[in-house]
Amino acid sequence: MIDRRGALRLGGGAVLAGGVLRAIDQGLIIPRDRPGLAAWDDWNRHRHSGPLALVSAAILAASPHNTQPWRFAIGRYGVDIFEVPERALGAMDPFGRERLLGLGAAVHTMALASTGIDRRAAVSLLPDAANPLHVAMIELGPEGQRTVPHPLLPAIGRRHTDRGPYRGGAVVDRALATLAGAARSDAVRIALFAADSARGRRFGALTIDATAAIAADDAMMAASHAWFRHSRRDQDRLMDGLSVATSGVSPWLAAAAAILPEQSAASEGRYWLDATRDSAVPTASLFGLILVPDLADRRATLLAGAAWQRLHLLATALGLSAQPLNQLPEMIDRQRQLRQPPGYARAVDALLDDPAWRPTFAFRIGHPLSPPGASPRRPVSMVIGQPARLAYDVGRAGAETRAQEAALARRLQKQAR
Numbered sequence: 001m002i003d004r005r006g007a008l009r010l011g012g013g014a015v016l017a018g019g020v021l022r023a024i025d026q027g028l029i030i031p032r033d034r035p036g037l038a039a040w041d042d043w044n045r046h047r048h049s050g051p052l053a054l055v056s057a058a059i060l061a062a063s064p065h066n067t068q069p070w071r072f073a074i075g076r077y078g079v080d081i082f083e084v085p086e087r088a089l090g091a092m093d094p095f096g097r098e099r100l101l102g103l104g105a106a107v108h109t110m111a112l113a114s115t116g117i118d119r120r121a122a123v124s125l126l127p128d129a130a131n132p133l134h135v136a137m138i139e140l141g142p143e144g145q146r147t148v149p150h151p152l153l154p155a156i157g158r159r160h161t162d163r164g165p166y167r168g169g170a171v172v173d174r175a176l177a178t179l180a181g182a183a184r185s186d187a188v189r190i191a192l193f194a195a196d197s198a199r200g201r202r203f204g205a206l207t208i209d210a211t212a213a214i215a216a217d218d219a220m221m222a223a224s225h226a227w228f229r230h231s232r233r234d235q236d237r238l239m240d241g242l243s244v245a246t247s248g249v250s251p252w253l254a255a256a257a258a259i260l261p262e263q264s265a266a267s268e269g270r271y272w273l274d275a276t277r278d279s280a281v282p283t284a285s286l287f288g289l290i291l292v293p294d295l296a297d298r299r300a301t302l303l304a305g306a307a308w309q310r311l312h313l314l315a316t317a318l319g320l321s322a323q324p325l326n327q328l329p330e331m332i333d334r335q336r337q338l339r340q341p342p343g344y345a346r347a348v349d350a351l352l353d354d355p356a357w358r359p360t361f362a363f364r365i366g367h368p369l370s371p372p373g374a375s376p377r378r379p380v381s382m383v384i385g386q387p388a389r390l391a392y393d394v395g396r397a398g399a400e401t402r403a404q405e406a407a408l409a410r411r412l413q414k415q416a417r
Contacts, residue, residue, distance in 0.1 A: 051140065053116065060159070062312060065224065065241065066375050067241070069088070071084050072385060079138045081103065089227070092330055095296070100302060104306045112150045112156065115150040115153065152313045155316040159312055162321035164369060165283040179288075179365070187300045195364075207287075210330070214327055220334065227242060248279070280364060284366045285364075289352075304361055
């Protein structure tokens with residue numbers, strides 16, 4: 001016969017065992033061979049070469065809620081990148097602005113990766129007016145060109161969004177200057193302000209308020225919740241989205257959450273608000289905004305996404321953590337979609353030197369408490385589309401052949417004289 005103490009021991013063991021099983025199911029205990037993490041290993045171990053290496057880098061770029069809204073066409077002479085509207089965030093991103101930011105991040109990562117394959121690259125944004133989903137074309141020069149690998153190449157495979165608490169403390173001036181110079185385009189500006197400055201405190205208060213508004217918006221939370229992967233099976237099958245393992249919660253809280261049933265959209269909103277108010281805002285060292293003159297300008301939005309990718313890679317190389325805090329731009333879009341008074345658009349003016357430049361991306365930066373985990377990514381084989389470049393490559397090869405033949409004919413004529 002089992003006494004009460006023995007029953008409690010057995011019950012506690014059952015709870016512990018159940019918690020371990022649930023933690024494995026939620027991806028908190030991560031085996032080395034997780035399919036969704038193989039893409040990181042592919043890049044870090046240089047398993048792809050030529051144009052495929054560019055795609056291998058691109059799929060590791062930042063994207064909203066890890067939606068990975070891209071498809072690639074590969075050819076001998078380069079890579080085309082296409083927007084996939086079906087990988088949408090609905091009411092969280094009603095105009096597709098954040099989706100386009102993610103595509104800009106991918107394009108920039110591909111441009112960096114081209115410096116590691118000894119082929120010079122030329123990037124054209126929105127190259128086909130008849131097909132707005134064709135967001136970029138990357139043309140590669142002949143093979144065997146001597147290129148200098150970009151110093152940020154090693155950071156591509158180490159860049160992860162850190163949603164957990166940071167250590168606090170100031171960012172040194174040299175690092176601050178490096179981050180502030182990440183825009184690299186006249187169409188984009190970056191505004192940085194210390195978290196403990198007047199603007200930093202205003203940014204934090206507005207971000208918490210915007211998070212509360214999103215958490216109270218059923219349509220926005222349903223759209224966000226659709227990209228939350230509750231089980232390891234879904235994480236391994238879909239290789240995208242967010243999960244408890246990448247949410248930034250402490251190991252203890254993550255273990256507790258793993259034992260509980262799947263959270264609802266409403267409970268996700270409450271957790272997000274608590275995490276923003278109690279962790280993300282108060283532990284940050286820096287807040288920042290990426291600004292463009294026109295939020296509807298697709299080219300400027302792509303360049304802003306490239307600026308965020310570059311800034312996050314620089315932060316990674318400097319040993320800093322970074323996380324998007326896009327609640328303010330999201331609520332600006334949402335109020336515009338619903339034709340409500342632009343309260344958040346007006347409130348954010350207090351953060352801007354020139355209100356003619358509008359925030360398309362918001363973020364925080366700080367000193368990490370622990371290394372952030374990698375998010376699942378679909379591998380190269382899953383993001384390659386139809387050979388849309390085939391006709392272009394054939395035409396270019398034909399042009400090169402004709403040029404070579406003409407040059408040979410001129411040499412023969414010269415020798416015959």
